[in-house]
Amino acid sequence: xxxxxxxxxxxxxxxxxxxxxxxxxxxxxxxxxxxxxxxxxxxxxxxxxxxxxxxxxxxxxxxxxxxxxxxxxxxxxxxxxxxxxxxxxxxxxxxxxxxxxxxxxxxxxxxxxxxxxxxxxxxxxxxxxxxxxxxxxxxxxxxxxxxxxxxxxxxxxxxxxxxxxxxxxxxxxxxxxxxxxxxxxxxxxxxxxxxxxxxxxxxxxxxxxxxxxxxxxxxxxxxxxxxxxxxxxxxxxxxxxxxxxxxxxxxxxxxxxxxxxxxxxxxxxxxxxxxxxxxxxxxxxxxxxxxxxxxxxxxxxxx
Amino acid sequence: xxxxxxxxxxxxxxxxxxxxxxxxxxxxxxxxxxxxxxxxxxxxxxxxxxxxxxxxxxxxxxxxxxxxxxxxxxxxxxxxxxxxxxxxxxxxxxxxxxxxxxxxxxxxxxxxxxxxxxxxxxxxxxxxxxxxxxxxxxxxxxxxxxxxxxxxxxxxxxxxxxxxxxxxxxxxxxxxxxxxxxxxxxxxxxxxxxxxxxxxxxxxxxxxxxxxxxxxxxxxxxxxxxxxxxxxxxxxxxxxxxxxxxxxxxxxxxxxxxxxxxxxxxxxxxxxxxxxxxxxxxxxxxxxxxxxxxxxxxxxxxxxxxxxxxxxxxxxxxxxxxxxxxxxxxxxxxxxxxxxxxxxxxxxxxxxxxxxxxxxxxxxxxxxxxxxxxxxxxxxxxxxxxxxxxxxxxxxxxxxxxxxxxxxxxxxxxxxxxxxxxxxxxxxxxxxxxxxxxxxxxxxxxxxxxxxxxxxxxxxxxxxxxxxxxxxxxxxxxxxxxxxxxxxxxxxxxxxxxxxxxxxxxxxxxxxxxxxxxxxxxxxxxxxxxxxxxxxxxxxxxxxxxxxxxxxxxxxxxxxxxxxxxxxxxxxxxxxxxxxxxxxxxxxxxxxxxxxxxxxxxxxxxxxxxxxxxxxxxxxxxxxxxxxxxxxxxxxxxxxxxxxxxxxxxxxxxxxxx
Numbered sequence: 001x002x003x004x005x006x007x008x009x010x011x012x013x014x015x016x017x018x019x020x021x022x023x024x025x026x027x028x029x030x031x032x033x034x035x036x037x038x039x040x041x042x043x044x045x046x047x048x049x050x051x052x053x054x055x056x057x058x059x060x061x062x063x064x065x066x067x068x069x070x071x072x073x074x075x076x077x078x079x080x081x082x083x084x085x086x087x088x089x090x091x092x093x094x095x096x097x098x099x100x101x102x103x104x105x106x107x108x109x110x111x112x113x114x115x116x117x118x119x120x121x122x123x124x125x126x127x128x129x130x131x132x133x134x135x136x137x138x139x140x141x142x143x144x145x146x147x148x149x150x151x152x153x154x155x156x157x158x159x160x161x162x163x164x165x166x167x168x169x170x171x172x173x174x175x176x177x178x179x180x181x182x183x184x185x186x187x188x189x190x191x192x193x194x195x196x197x198x199x200x201x202x203x204x205x206x207x208x209x210x211x212x213x214x215x216x217x218x219x220x221x222x223x224x225x226x227x228x229x230x231x232x233x234x235x236x237x238x239x240x241x242x243x244x245x246x247x248x249x250x251x252x253x254x255x256x257x258x259x260x261x262x263x264x265x266x267x268x269x270x271x272x273x274x275x276x277x278x279x280x281x282x283x284x285x286x287x288x289x290x291x292x293x294x295x296x297x298x299x300x301x302x303x
Numbered sequence: 304x305x306x307x308x309x310x311x312x313x314x315x316x317x318x319x320x321x322x323x324x325x326x327x328x329x330x331x332x333x334x335x336x337x338x339x340x341x342x343x344x345x346x347x348x349x350x351x352x353x354x355x356x357x358x359x360x361x362x363x364x365x366x367x368x369x370x371x372x373x374x375x376x377x378x379x380x381x382x383x384x385x386x387x388x389x390x391x392x393x394x395x396x397x398x399x400x401x402x403x404x405x406x407x408x409x410x411x412x413x414x415x416x417x418x419x420x421x422x423x424x425x426x427x428x429x430x431x432x433x434x435x436x437x438x439x440x441x442x443x444x445x446x447x448x449x450x451x452x453x454x455x456x457x458x459x460x461x462x463x464x465x466x467x468x469x470x471x472x473x474x475x476x477x478x479x480x481x482x483x484x485x486x487x488x489x490x491x492x493x494x495x496x497x498x499x500x501x502x503x504x505x506x507x508x509x510x511x512x513x514x515x516x517x518x519x520x521x522x523x524x525x526x527x528x529x530x531x532x533x534x535x536x537x538x539x540x541x542x543x544x545x546x547x548x549x550x551x552x553x554x555x556x557x558x559x560x561x562x563x564x565x566x567x568x569x570x571x572x573x574x575x576x577x578x579x580x581x582x583x584x585x586x587x588x589x590x591x592x593x594x595x596x597x598x599x600x601x602x603x604x605x606x607x608x609x610x611x612x613x614x615x616x617x618x619x620x621x622x623x624x625x626x627x628x629x630x631x632x633x634x635x636x637x638x639x640x641x642x643x644x645x646x647x648x649x650x651x652x653x654x655x656x657x658x659x660x661x662x663x664x665x666x667x668x669x670x671x672x673x674x675x676x677x678x679x680x681x682x683x684x685x686x687x688x689x690x691x692x693x694x695x696x697x698x699x700x701x702x703x704x705x706x707x708x709x710x711x712x713x714x715x716x717x718x719x720x721x722x723x724x725x726x727x728x729x730x731x732x733x734x735x736x737x738x739x740x741x742x743x744x745x746x747x748x749x750x751x752x753x754x755x756x757x758x759x760x761x762x763x764x765x766x767x768x769x770x771x772x773x774x775x776x777x778x779x780x781x782x783x784x785x786x787x788x789x790x791x792x793x794x795x796x797x798x799x800x801x802x803x804x805x806x807x808x809x810x811x812x813x814x815x816x817x818x819x820x821x822x823x824x825x826x827x828x829x830x831x832x833x834x835x836x837x838x839x840x841x842x843x844x845x846x847x848x849x850x851x852x853x854x855x856x857x858x859x860x861x862x863x864x865x866x867x868x869x870x871x872x873x874x875x876x877x878x879x880x881x882x883x884x885x886x887x888x889x890x891x892x893x894x895x896x897x898x899x900x901x902x903x904x905x906x907x908x909x910x911x912x913x914x915x916x917x918x919x920x921x922x923x924x925x926x927x928x929x930x931x932x933x934x935x936x937x938x939x940x941x942x943x944x945x946x947x948x949x950x951x952x953x954x955x956x957x958x959x960x961x
Contacts (some may be wrong), residue, residue, distance in 0.1 A: 052849030056856040058754055060675050062686070068842070072834035076827055090827065092820040094709040098696065098827065101704075101736070105695040108740050112686070115748030115870070117856045118673075123748075123870025130744050131878045134737035141733045145726065149715050213857050218845040222838065284882055298726050302719050 005157075008083035008254050015258070016078075016232040017041035017225070019265045026269025041228060045221045053217035058118040066113025067215060067222040073106040074229040081236045082160040083257055086250060091157035096144045099156070099233075100137055103189075106226070107133055114211040125210035128280065132195070132207070135287035136188045139294050143181040146297035147241075150174055156237075163244035177297035179241050184290035186234040186268070188283070190227070193272040195283050205280075235264045304362045306349030307375060307431055313342040314424030321416035328403075328412035335416025336400045339423055343393035346427060350385035353377050357797050361433065363495075368436065370494045376433040379797035380563065383639060384430045384556045386794070387646035391548045392423040394773035398654050399541040401769030402661065415455060415539070422448040422545065429553050435484040435494035442480070442553075446473050449550060452542040453534045465537035472530035476520025480557075483513035487564065499564040507565045511572050514561040515579070522554025524613065525583040526914045528606045532590070535602035536666060540657020543598060547605045548650035552642050555612055562620070563801050570624040570720070576617030577724055581731040584610025586886060588738040592745065592876050593887050593910035596666040597656045600746060601649065604692060607735060608645040612638045614728050615707045618714065621724050623803045627717050630725070632813035633710030635802050636795040641703035643794070644691070644784060648700060651688040651777035655681045658770050659750060662763040668749050668872050670760060675751040677763045680771050682751040684778040689743035691781040694736050697828035699784035702791070704732055705824070709817060738879075745875045754866040786828045789821040873908055880910070888913050 021038040028035020037043070055063065080099045082088040088095075111130055114122035148154055150171055151162045168175055188195045191208035200206050212223050239260035278286060317338025324331040353360060359378035366373050377385070396419065403412055425448055428441035450473075454466035487510060488494040490502065502510065520527040531551070535543045558576075562568060587606030594600040615638025622631025658681045659674055660666055675682035691698035707728065714725030755761040765771075784791050792814065799810045858864045880889055889910045896904035 049845055050849070051845075052851060053846055054852045054854045057853055058673070058856050060752065062675065062752060064842075068835055068838045071838055072831050075834055076831055090823060092823045093816070094705060094712055094820055095823070097705050097708045098824060100733075101694060101696055101701055102827075104693070104736065104740055105690065108690060108693060108695060108744060111744045112748055112752060115744070115875075116752040118753035118866070118869050119856045119858065120868055120870045120874075121857075121859070123753075123875060126744060126748065127870065127875045127878060130737075130741035131882070134734065134741055134879065137737045138730055138733035141729060142726070145712065145715055145729055148712060149722065152716050154709075154712050154716075217849065218842045222842075280878075295726075295730070302722060 005083060005087045005089045008086055008257065009079055009089050011254075012078055012083065012232055013075075013229075015261075016228040017045065019231050019235060019261065020228055022262055022265035023269040023272065026266050027273050030270070030273035041224065045225050048216075048221035048224065049218055051217040053219060056117055056214055059113075059116045059214075062109070063113045063116040063214075064219070066109045066116075067219040067226070069109040070106040071222040071226045071229075073102045074226040074233065077102055077233045078229050080156065081233050082157045082240060083236060083254070086253055086257075087157035087161055088155075091155045093154035095155050095157075096141060100141055103230075104133070104137065110211055113215075117214045119214065121210050122213055125207055128207045129211060132188055132283060132287060135284055135291055136185050139181050139287060139290035140185045140189075142291065142294035142298060143178045143185070144237075146174060146178050146294060146301065149298065149301045160237075160240040160244075163241065165244060167244065174297045174300050175241060177293045177300075179238065181290045181293040181297070182234070182238050182241065183267075184286060184293075186231075186238055186264075187271065188287060188290075189234055190231045190268075192268055194275045194278045195286065197277045200277075205277075231265075232261070235261050239264045304360045304375065304377070306345050307362075307377060307427070310342040310345045310349075311424055311428065313338055313345070314420045314427070317342070318417040318420040318424070321413045321420065323413070325411050325413035328407045331413045331416055332400055332403060335420060336396050339396040339416075339420055340393050342420075342423065343389040343396070346385055346389040347393075349377070350382040350389065353382040354379060354386075354794060354797055363433075370488070371436040372434050372495060373437065374434045374495055375431045376496070377431050378801065380556070380559055380801045381430045383794065383798045384552060384642070385427060387552065387643050388423070388426050388430070388549045391545060391646050391650045392426075394776055395541040395545045395548075395650065395654070396423075398544075398657075398770050398773040399539075401767050402539065402541050402657060405661065410455075415452070418448045418451045419542065419545075422452065422542075422550070426550060426553060430556050433496035435488060435496070438496075439477070439480065439484065442477065445550065445553065446470075446477070449534075449538075449542070449546055452546075453538045455539055455542070456537070459537075462537040465533040469530045469534040472520060472527070476517050476527070479513050479517035479520075483510060483517055486510055486513070496560075496564070500566055502565060504569065508569065508571075510565060511561065511569075511575075514558060515575065518554040518557035518561070519579070520554070521557070522551050522609050522613075523583070523606045524579050524609065525586050525606060526918065528583065528587070529912060529915045529919055531605055532594075532599050532602045532912060535605070535653075536596055536598035540598070540653055540660060543602075544650045544653035544657070547602060547653055548646040551605060551609065552646065555609070555616075555638075555642055558616065559802060562616075567804070568620045568623050570621055573617045573619075573621030573624060574724065576613045576620060577727060577731075578617075580610040580613030580615075580617055581727060582610070583607065583613065584731055584735045585738070588735055588742060589883050589886055590910065590912065592738065592742045593880050593889055593908075595669055595872055597660065597668050597746065597750065598653070598666055600668075600742070601652055601656060604652075604739070604742070605645075605649060607739065608641065608649065608692070611704065611707070611732065611735065612641045612645070614638075614731055615641060615703075615710070618707065618710050618724065618728055619802065621721055622710070622714070623805075625718060625721050627714065627721055628803075628805050628809050629813050629816065630710045630714040630717070630721060631803050631805070632799060632810055633706050633713065633817065635799055636792060636814065637703050637706030637708075637710060639795045639798055640706060640792065641700075643791075644699040644703045644781075647777055647780050647784070648688045648691040648698075651684060651774055651781065652692065654770070654777070655685040655688065655774045658766040658774070659685075659763070661770075662766065663759050665759065668746060670757045671750045672753045672756040672760050672866065672869065673751070674755070674760060674763050677761075678765045680765060681774065682747075684774040685751065686747050687778040687781055689747045691785070693740040693743050695740070696824065697785040697831060698781045699791075700781075701785060702788040702821070702824070704736070705788075705820075706792075706817065708732060709820065741876075741879060745872055749870075749872040749875065753869050756866050756869065756871075786825055788824055789818055792817070792821060873906070880908075886913070888916075 111126035114126040243260035361376040363374035425445035591603035618634030711725035
């Protein structure tokens with residue numbers, strides 16, 4: 001247990017909805033609009049926590065378990081990922097597997113909750129979600145494995161603690177490939193363009209959003225908040241790689257880390273603004289691209 | 304040692320008495336279940352005591368049959384495999400007490416329990432016998448007992464066909480084992496296990512290949528897996544649970560025992576196991592996704608899990624041969640623990656699927672839906688098993704996969720050979736994990752959730768106590784191992800010195816390195832449950848103030864929603880099957896709607912096994928054509944057959960004298 005890491009980890013529970021705000025502001029800027037307030041995600045969560053819920057008569061306990069399991073998992077996931085160079089709260093060799101499979105648990109229960117409604121739209125979303133994760137998960141795990149080979153560390157905290165600007169000079173290609181793979185996984189896992197469009201209003205074309213059509217009130221608040229946390233979790237892994245700050249000063253470290261998180265959100269916003277959403281058939285190819293990048297990053301290190 | 308003889312005696316007597324009680328089905332069930340349970344409990348106690356005390360016990364006495372001796376050894380490896388065998392036998396037998404009731408008065412119950420008892424006894428004999436002939440006899444009893452159980456519902460044609468496929472496949476495996484043991488025995492002229500050892504590199508390579516095919520057929524490695532998806536669905540559910548959960552593990556036991564016989568492992572064995580494991584794992588789960596028959600789907604998942612075990616063992620062998628103890632210890636212990644875990648969650652899944660099949664009268668998941676409301680216990684336990692088999696925390700499947708992953712991660716930092724092997728293991732496990740999760744979302748979602756798709760599903764009833772109690776026990780075991788992994792890994796500790804050449808001190812040190820992570824996993828699980836409780840409290844608090852409304856599922860404003868409009872298993876699996884169609888070769892039968900007033904349209908897809916269709920069937924057709932030319936020789940006239948025997952004997956006599 002890393003007590004120093006508790007402070008940045010604690011702040012992230014408050015800061016994560018801000019990332020969504022930054023992305024939306026970036027998109028508004030590109031579109032020449034004023035856009036929704038920066039704190040809109042906070043308002044939404046607050047509002048939903050003060051509403052009642054409507055449950056379909058078709059549903060069972062599985063439907064209610066989905067959002068709760070999702071939120072519980074993402075609380076834990078946020079404690080596993082390292083916040084900059086201060087390390088992570090829970091850190092042990094192979095913790096990436098716990099992270100990936102915890103996210104798998106959340107996905108499993110969200111997909112079951114979607115199927116529990118008996119709606120063909122939500123079944124469609126669940127099917128696509130599980131399909132894409134089949135390719136995103138290996139890309140994610142192998143990308144981190146490439147970093148393990150590079151740094152010789154087996155825990156996420158250890159890996160991100162030993163990244164340094166020097167490493168970018170000596171092993172640039174590996175880091176670039178891993179970075180690109182992780183960014184693609186981030187876009188896929190967080191229902192961002194070009195994989196999925198969080199703003200779409202047509203059920204047939206949605207993936208993540210369509211799975212939560214029937215959730216309302218506090219359940220929807222949990223889902224929104226866990227999406228914010230998920231963006232944070234994947235954001236930290238990309239940000240820590242792009243800006244490996246290893247100064248001794250904890251406060252400075254955290255500031256740099258927060259800045260790089262904001263940067264990742266801006267980049268996500270830019271990608272969303274300048275790209276169109278891919279056709280569903282193309283998405284597996286994109287994810288295979290991510291997987292190939294991770295494998296290439298590993299193959300560069302065979303010696 | 305006495306515990307083994309007592310329990311073998313109990314299983315034998317139980318079988319015989321059940322056979323005699325053919326007229327009194329209830330009494331036969333009573334005797335069968337109590338006999339098998341008593342034997343299993345004694346066996347569990349004995350196996351645990353051997354594992355804990357660590358010293359192997361053995362018994363040996365000569366037997367007049369040439370090369371044969373009555374020799375039994377229960378060492379750590381045998382004891383480890385005895386635990387899942389007896390645990391699952393006990394629970395399957397209790398489940399069977401509820402499952403067979405519908406056959407009372409219609410079909411003979413006595414033989415069912417007789418063969419069940421013989422199957423359990425022969426499995427115990429297989430993993431404890433230490434003479435090749437005794438082993439092969441036990442192996443054959445196991446095969447025949449399970450064959451008779453598979454064809455129990457022999458009035459159905461597909462059951463008889465499945466039985467034949469099983470019988471042929473498993474005997475081809477046994478043929479390789481015969482050669483294997485003869486070759487093992489030629490060096491010292493003895494077929495006792497303790498006489499085996501000390502072979503040259505070439506001979507042990509051939510021996511390993513023979514074992515890989517012979518034992519691999521029983522275990523279900525691709526491409527020798529073709530009997531599994533036929534035999535498991537045909538057997539009664541409590542038998543499929545036993546066959547899939549533990550009987551195929553005797554193949555894994557055989558491979559582990561071969562590693563012990565052959566001593567110094569060569570690195571290509573590790574590569575072979577990793578390749579076979581990768582192919583079996585990924586293709587197994589892909590075929591599973593394409594199935595609509597729930598028991599067939601589960602059977603293909605056995606192929607997948609055997610693949611995971613093979614990858615763990617492969618990593619272990621590579622670790623031994625490249626002298627990377629951490630990789631070896633974690634690979635082997637992950638593989639071993641997966642043997643136990645797979646027995647538990649696969650037993651659970653087959654039994655709870657069996658309850659649904661019994662309540663519905665069909666195997667087809669497209670006819671199910673909404674069963675969770677009708678069968679709450681069965682549904683909840685199936686979902687637990689589904690999460691466990693997908694390797695999700697906090698259940699047991701995660702623990703063993705985590706150990707193999709950890710071994711591969713340590714391998715990643717090592718020499719290029721181990722590095723490449725580790726990367727393939729990680730890729731395989733990650734792909735399998737995602738695909739298994741997709742497959743089991745489909746299975747549990749389509750079977751248990753949503754609205755009932757047929758009348759049969761709407762009228763399903765929860766099963767009775769005897770069928771519920773074992774699946775609850777299995778579901779709790781899944782959770783217990785997932786939450787307390789650092790205790791369960793101690794079971795593997797005494798087995799590891801048999802499999803690797805490392806000393807006990809080094810092994811304990813290596814295992815010590817994962818105690819920390821496993822403790823973290825336990826803590827995370829505890830925190831997770833606390834979080835779940837807190838979140839539910841928050842929700843209850845909010846909803847108690849704001850109220851809950853009932854409604855219908857959001858239907859986009861459509862006014863007449865119908866249960867048939869739900870996503871089906873085929874549509875759920877559609878995108879994945881299309882993506883992997885190169886391997887699956889799914890056949891689609893479509894009747895498209897035509898005309899201005901279309902009346903009938905239909906869609907049906909099936910995915911036959913490509914290995915069966917493209918390799919075995921053509922090969923067998925060719926063989927059958929060849930052998931039919933010899934028909935004139937075999938015409939059913941007994942006198943001529945006696946003449947053949949006399950002529951053969953005469954020729955042999957002349958050859959011997961001349």
